[in-house]
Amino acid sequence: MTLGVIMLVHTAFDRAEQMVRRWAEGGCPVVIHVDRNVEPATHDHFVHAISDLPDVRFASRSRCEWGTWGLVEATQSAATLMLDEFPSVSHVYLASGACMPLRPVSELEAYLARHPDTDFIESATTADVPWTVGGLDRERFTLRFPFAWKKNRKLFDLAVRLQQLVGYRRALPEGLVPHMGSQWWCLTRQTLEAILQDPKRPAYDRYFKSVWIPDESYYQSLVRMHARRVESKSLTLAKFDHQGKPHIFFDDHLELLQRSGCFVARKIWRDAELLFQTFPQPSAPDQIDAEPNTGAVDRLFSQAVERRTYGRPGLFMQSRFPSSDRQAVLTASPYAVLQGFDDIFPDFQRWLARRTGAEVHGHLFARDRVHFADGVELYRGGLSDHPRLRDYNPKMFLTNLIWNAREKHHCFQFGPADSQGICWTLAKDTNASIWVVTGAWSVPLFLSGRSASEVRAEAARLQRIENKFLKVLRSPQVRARVRIMSLAEFVEAPMDVLQTIIDEIAGHKGRAISEAPRMADIEGLAAFLQDLKNQGMHPFLTGDITALTVQTRRRQSRRKPYIVAGK
Amino acid sequence: MGILTSYRLRWQRKRWRLRALQKGRDLREVANRTKRIAPDDILLFCVFRNEDVRLPYFLSYYRRLGVNHFIMVDNDSQDEGAAYVLKQPDVSLWTTKGAYGDSRFGMDWLTYLQGKYAPGHWALTVDVDEFFVYPFCDTRPIRALADWLDASQVRSFGAMLLDMYPKGPVGSTNYKAGEDPFKTACWFDPGNYVISRNALLRNLWIQGGPRARAFFAGKPKQAPALNKIPFVKWRKPYTYVSSTHMMLPRGLNLVYDQQGGEKTSGILLHAKFLNTFVERASEEAERGEHYKGGKEYKTYAERHGADPDLWCEWSEQYINWRQLEILGLMSKGNWA
Structure with a gap:
């Protein structure tokens, strides 16, 4: 079996190049999608820099803005290219330039071989997902979103409120159950082909084009219609804070990452030299079959979010000054x-x-x-x-x-x-x-x-x-x-x-x-x-x-x- | 009311900037190496006067944190400080004989230079005796903080001034150039800071610490302000209002959370109380160029014959940023 990697890149091209080489050294063909917003000169320089690698291809470029269809389009074209160009590829891994393999590709491939016919993609029904930012979960799928959330927040909110007011609801394509999850997945060739070659794909694409943040729901929903076995988890370690922004890993997270046993982690700070030098790191002989265990990472980051959102009760300091009307507890203990x-x-x-x-x-x-x-x-x-x-x-x-x-x-x-x-x-x-x-x-x-x-x-x-x-x-x-x-x-x-x-x-x-x-x-x-x-x-x-x-x-x-x- | 206030503040901001342009004329360029500044570089802005003893450690401390370029104003030093700084390849130097007091305690000069060189950069504005500490500063360079703040869409970063002092009379210390001042001045007050909120500019006003306890107990209102916003992703219209205590536009002053959460914040370790202070106190009291006509310095001179012992049995000995975090003087916020 062979693992193919789709890599979405829009910044930090030196690090991205390094990552392409890591994957290529592990024997993975790589299809790269470079955001169309990137300057031609930067793009050309990047293409030239990795021109020595035989199994690297570049997908046609889409404009990728946060939470828009462009991101899905990019993966579609890259995945199609991957499946056409590399017939030996049995699994496709979606990664970004800021994703770093922590364990060698061989260990990841062995893991996938132990789980035949399984798609690793986080995919939960909207009713059960509390992690959405902006307060929209179900409505992501039933409203239209003509304005960008990042750029035109006021218009975005206005459009949402208007639709809510008049009770507007879009019809879902038949048979589609909305699911959401991390945008980083690893799918089998069969599932990916079934999604891309589905005769009803134009209808689905049309529908998802005006769903909000489709990159977190397109594959997550469609995989439920085609997969034989869905393992609803992402193989990429990616944690988000209360603003929906990814936590970044630094050099001092080295030990934490080593102990996690995860295959891929993101985001890595671009200057985290120690991490880039250390990983990928082969597991100890008795740990080669180890399952990823993110408990410690989860705890660290959820503590950080808690500190940011609730703080330490009874503490008044330079960056925590709750107004007394909003706080029932003014002191640290009874x-x-x-x-x-x-x-x-x-x-x-x-x-x-x-x-x-x-x-x-x-x-x-x-x-x-x-x-x-x-x-x-x-x-x-x-x-x-x-x-x-x-x-x-x-x-x-x-x-x-x-x-x-x-x-x-x-x-x-x-x-x-x-x-x-x-x-x-x-x-x-x-x-x-x-x-x-x-x-x-x-x-x-x-x-x-x-x-x-x-x-x-x-x-x-x-x-x-x-x-x-x-x-x-x-x-x-x-x-x-x-x-x-x-x-x-x-x-x-x-x-x-x-x-x-x-x-x-x-x-x-x-x-x-x-x-x-x-x-x-x-x-x-x-x-x-x-x-x-x-x-x-x-x-x-x-x-x-x-x-x-x-x-x-x-x-x-x-x-x-x-x-x-x-x- | 809302529109009127913001119009008034806008006008005030323009006035400070205009004033900075005027005061900028006092500055004489000595060494302008700003062409070496790369687009992503982190800059440090600083005014100094007769600080040749402090400058070597100051520069090396901030180089180690990862500051790329220093933009410094020498306010008529009579010692070797300017000559020393001039030899440093990463320093651009201006000099002025202008009065410190007449230029908003140096802020006019810095505002001028900031408007010219800082836009688009993360800029750190500190005094020669202020040492910036932020979460993970022992393992992550200041660039990491800047990148993380950028990703979080945060424009300004607060760091309270923490007065550090030795055990025993301040005058008995013997600080030498290049030394870490916190080898001797390693004590601080952990839990006696009081905060109120400035409704107009929305900044917090923090007072307390050893100076309030030892010098200003009878007149707490006059105790020096300790709130500072030293680290800012600069844009042309920005300006500091009073030292680095507060800024305009006032949104930059919201470095604290009002719902109960904690924003990420740091500390400026203040190496003021060394033997250099004792000589300073009498000199500056006469000169009267500091805030409120050097009143603070006068108070020191009166109260303690200018050689105070600030140590008490509840003083904490400085270890690292984690200690300050646990004590609740600064916070990691959601940076992990």
């Missing part, structure tokens, strides 16, 4: 915002860190400085504790902080005395869970020992700010998990809330709380709040604290049951 807890429990921060192993910061947005965990001046990534630097762009301060230590679960204290520029960012981030004990700011005011009349203005200010934050947290745009309770509600059953917080932060590592944090002594808070009210400042966010005295007494009662009796 974190907790705790408002009011450290007012009620003076040692809350240390206690929480011990219970959960999380990264527990103080008030990150305090006005005096950034209170990082452990009170450091500089945090990971080189974040400064300077409040102005933080307030200059609080959103990016937070996203940086979490990105820099994204393997940890961050918690930080927040409150109405803090800089409030971050509120909306917190509220709109699905990674945030926000716990608010409203009115807890009254506890430190009470503990300060100052009288109600002295702290009245301060209390009013804090309440106003907190109320604003609550409004944000209750707005419909909120994506964070929000739990709001009043001070009165909280002190009624603090352990339940703390247990939930710990379970959420530590996950399965959380254990039942054995040691409770020490609560500030709030005996007398109710009277203090009443004083505030008497001053005309109603602390409505604290809840109804008159019951508090009862509460405190009941908590004590657990330890001293005899007081219950006294009640």
Whole structure:
């Protein structure tokens, strides 16, 4: 058996010449199609350069523009020439000047001999093909495309929309089921002859002339009518990115290509000297019969496309700057915002860190400085504790902080005395869970020992700010998990809330709380709040604290049951 | 509004270009070897002043990346820099005594030369202390990047400026001509950069790093901009607006993705903080020719007696581009 190669060339003629010689050295006759857009001088030079090779022919030239009929026409004329001129050819391989054989031709021929009467062509029905660019799959075959997609995008889109609007549909030739796939195939002589000599070919050609990207569907569809066995895969390793543009192989892909066991790869960068020197490379003796395995290549390129289209969540950088309206996740990992807890429990921060192993910061947005965990001046990534630097762009301060230590679960204290520029960012981030004990700011005011009349203005200010934050947290745009309770509600059953917080932060590592944090002594808070009210400042966010005295007494009662009796 | 804005920007672009034509007259040709530029060559544009210590490594670094021709402007150097450059066969040299500050910090001169020699070429515009790093730069020449960008129909390529510094006082380093500056200045801040978007020109405005943390914490707005677009497939109408931070037409500034994906990007390693810096800071503060009248240099001189130690326990030691990629300072995008 003999393998014949059709090579489509439109650029990089020095490399193309090299490839022609590779194929010819392997004993393959080669039919070359040079794009008619190529300058005559370049063309002539190329023809002359390989004039020493006996089994090379040039097909009549068509104009090949991306996605147009010219490409199919080129392969038709080249294939006809191949079958006529070289009767010994049993298989025809369609390649381009940027396709490089990775394994010797003899191994490819042996592979084909092991699969007699089989056509290797990727061919899938349109219903199952998700890789199309431009959003047109089925419609490629039912609309007309008078304008070039690459050159007249607007007219192209307009024509498509108009046809969709009026519900235009072309009739398919009878018996034809549209299939699509990679344009690089390897067909048997019988199948190719059957396609080219089909009496109905003029009708098919007429039809495909106005199909969009016919080079990916002409042979792919017709092969289904003539082939004895279709192996729906391409023997050419060719990967495409999200724009439908082929990935390019460079010198540093050497090992990847060697391990792939593929016969042919494209596209090779024109200056990838190492690749051109290395391949084709005979397989190791135990690998001669190896099937191509593109797993590693697939993974590499699909990761690249994923990086380009989805990126790394929570990362804001020079080439990834998602607008916040389009992103539900603003940060790299979940974190907790705790408002009011450290007012009620003076040692809350240390206690929480011990219970959960999380990264527990103080008030990150305090006005005096950034209170990082452990009170450091500089945090990971080189974040400064300077409040102005933080307030200059609080959103990016937070996203940086979490990105820099994204393997940890961050918690930080927040409150109405803090800089409030971050509120909306917190509220709109699905990674945030926000716990608010409203009115807890009254506890430190009470503990300060100052009288109600002295702290009245301060209390009013804090309440106003907190109320604003609550409004944000209750707005419909909120994506964070929000739990709001009043001070009165909280002190009624603090352990339940703390247990939930710990379970959420530590996950399965959380254990039942054995040691409770020490609560500030709030005996007398109710009277203090009443004083505030008497001053005309109603602390409505604290809840109804008159019951508090009862509460405190009941908590004590657990330890001293005899007081219950006294009640 | 849309039409008005684009008309205004068009007018602004024309004005910059016209200005460049005028300022181009300040330039005196010393060695014009631009006839050797082949149609596909990659060009580098650079203004320098008293940089003879830095030039040897600079040229060899970019030759190794695959830059084919250097187009350089000597702004009245008093040292051996111009003579050194003149001996290099792949450098075309112009000289001027014009004021750096009056020529948009050299951009007018470069815009003039770019308009003349860069159209149709990939052009890299950098300072003598900026070293371009892009994905796979250790295995693929800059030509590979240019070809890939061409195939992807990308016209401009972003590379954030990354300030590099030594461990210990900057003045205690001892940089010698031809040395790799990142042997000593090999530390950088990995994660304290803040970004906002310029709605008019659509570029990102990046600030942060050691300079913001050490010198500008109290006045962060004045911290130097770190966003740069140094690598561009040039066309005649293009012009840089402010240093290489942003360009017109403004579409060239869209080197970032707004849907959550990552475009391919690089880094300009900034070898500013060497012992040469300490002398520079006092000199430039007096000269007042730099951006905002040398304010930045004045700040350095005031804050640290001009010999700062920028190192901190969270500083990262530079290894390679992959490290910068993992840290999220640059991205491979869909280049694999």
